[in-house]
Amino acid sequence: MAQPFKNQQHHHSKVWPELSLKRRDDHLIFQSTFPLESFSSAVFGGGFQMATHYFNWQVPLQYASNDPVKQIEEKVNFWGYPKQQTIGLQTAAKIELGSVQEIHGDEFRMVVCVTAGVGNKARAGKKRKTYSAYQYGTINTFIFIDGNLTHSAMINSIITATEAKAAALQDLRIVDEAEEDATGTTTDSIVIAATQDPAYPTHQFAGTATTIGNSIGCLVYDALTEVVTNWREEEKLRC
Structure with a gap:
């Protein structure tokens, strides 16, 4: 079991102790001592960015905002995080159920954190009612890698993580x-961040046949499985 935020505020990684993982009242915050190269679908700081701070903000189930980016920016200012080096996701799922999985692998260290709820599950590739945009994610995946990856390998990592989620x-x-089998929810988000340390050999690919890709798949699979399993157990206890 690897749900550290249920009973503590600070998770100390065994494989990457320099990476800080903490739970605050309404968000998880992951912090690096130096900027990481990041690709993400984040509502705040998304796309390609160098960042030191990564947060997962828990919002109410009925959350709605005409300008979520502005609202998040106000939160970032309140929390005191550096706006230009911060990437943020939103979720209606319980952050204390977030699962952390980690591994010291083949020329890399990796820490994965997933938070999830499956109330709005959906199957990709199937016609359904759609909307212009969503403001927050239900399955949020953070992948932190101390290693050296090409940009194509980082994008490949997102593919592998998405396959593992499905x-x-x-x-x-x-x-x-x-x-029908769901492949995700309607509001999922993902962040991948790497140190790009030149001391490591370069990972050219991150598909399921590679050591780094296999680790991404296994950690995301295990994290999501743990979160949903424990979420189901809590729901049973309520009934």
């Missing part, structure tokens, strides 16, 4: 409203 949901028997 596989976990299928094995957990998460289905959409038509009882």
Whole structure:
């Protein structure tokens, strides 16, 4: 079991102790001592960016905002994080159930954190009711890598992580409203951040046949499986 935020405020990584992982009242904050090269679908600081701070802000289930970026910026100012080096996601899922998985692998160290709820599960590739945009993610995935990856390998990492997410949901028997296997939820987000330390050999690829890609897949799969399994247990206890 690797849900450290249920019982403590600060998780001390065994493989990457320099990476800080903490839980605040309404968000998780991950902090690096120096900027990491990042690709993300984040609502705040998304795309390509160098960053030192990464947060996952828990918002109410009925959260709505006409200008979520401005609202997040106000939060970042309140928290005191550096705006130009901060990447942020939003979620309605319980952050204390977030799972942290880590590994010291083949010329890399890796820490993965996933928070999740599956209330708005959906199957990609199927016509459904759609909207112009969503403001927050339900399955949020953070992948931190102390290693050296090409940009194409970083994008490859996102593909591998997404495949692992879909596989976990299928094995957990998460289905959409038509009882078909869900591949995700309607509001998922992902962040991948790497040190790009030149002391490591360069990872050219990150597909499932590579050591680094296999680790990404396994850690994301295990993290999401743990979160959903424990979420289900809590729901049973409420009933």
